Structure formats: C-alpha cells, structure tokens
Amino acid sequence: MEYFLAGSFIALFVFIAIDRPILLIKFKDGEIIKTRGKIPHGLLHDCAEIAKRNPITGTVKVYRNRFKPVKLVISKSIDNKAQQRIRNVFPYKSFK
Template sequence: MEYFLAASFIALFVYIAIDRPIVLIQFKDGEIVKKKGKIPHGFLNDCAEISKRTPFTGTIKVYRNRFNPAKLVLSKSIDHKVQQRIKNVFPHKSFK
C-alpha cells in the first residue's frame, strides 16, 4: 500500500513539474535552432523576420489554458521591444 501511494505521488509530481508547451521555438543569435509543435506558418515567418532584423537569443513558448485559448511566454533574455513585436504578430485565433 505504501508503494502505491509513493508511486502515485511521484507520478503526480512528474505530471505537474514537466514543462509541456504546445509550441516551442528556440532562437540563438537570430536563427531558429529548434521548433516543436504545430506552429502557424505566418507566425513562424514573422518571428523569423523579426529575429533577422534584430537578432536575439531566447525561447518562445505557447501554453494551452482552460480559460484563455493560448498563453504566450517569452524568455527574459529577449529585449522588451522585440517581445512587444512578437506579441503583436501572435495569432490568438489560431490556437482555439
């Protein structure tokens, strides 16, 4: 019985602790290093264009939320002006 409880607590902790974004895009010096998930083609092109004009290093993650269609999370290493440009081109309606 104790093993079952221990295993269930570990499984619950792993389920909560693992980072599970629906979209992940990693940039390094203005180049896309890693893409994961179903990314809208226009959003990917816009992000690539922004990164070519003002090169940055960081990650863009999109999470599915129960109340909001999608939550955009940008790493802190990205400049605030670039963050705003990415937020402006983010397609909220594509992630319903």
C-alpha cells in the same frame, strides 16, 4: 500500499513538474534553432524575420489554458521591443 503511494507521488510530481507547451520556438543569435508543435507558417516566417533584424536569444512558449484560449510566454532574455513584435504577429485567433 507504500509502493502505491510512492508511485502516485512520483507520477503526480512528474505530471506537475514537466513543462508541456503546445508550441515552442527557440532562438539563438538571431536564428531559430528548435521548434516543437504545430506552428502556423506565417508565425514562423515572421519570427524568423524579427530574429534576423534583432539578433535575439531565448524562447517563445505557448500554453493552452482553461480560462484564456492560449498563454504566450516569452523569455526575459529577449528585449522588450522584440517581445512586443512577437506578440503583435502572434495569431491568437487560430488557437481557439
């Protein structure tokens, strides 16, 4: 019984603790270094252009949410002007 409880707690902790975005874009010094998930081609192109104009370092993550279709999370290391540009080009309607 103790092994079952210990295994359950470990499984629950792993399920809650692991970060599972449906889309991930990592920037480093104005270049896209890592992508994960099914990224619309237009978004990838626009993000690469934004990163070239303003050399940014950080991440953009998209989470599926129960209450909203998607939740866009942009790291704090990206300046506010670039964050707003990424929000403007993000295709919210394609993630419904």
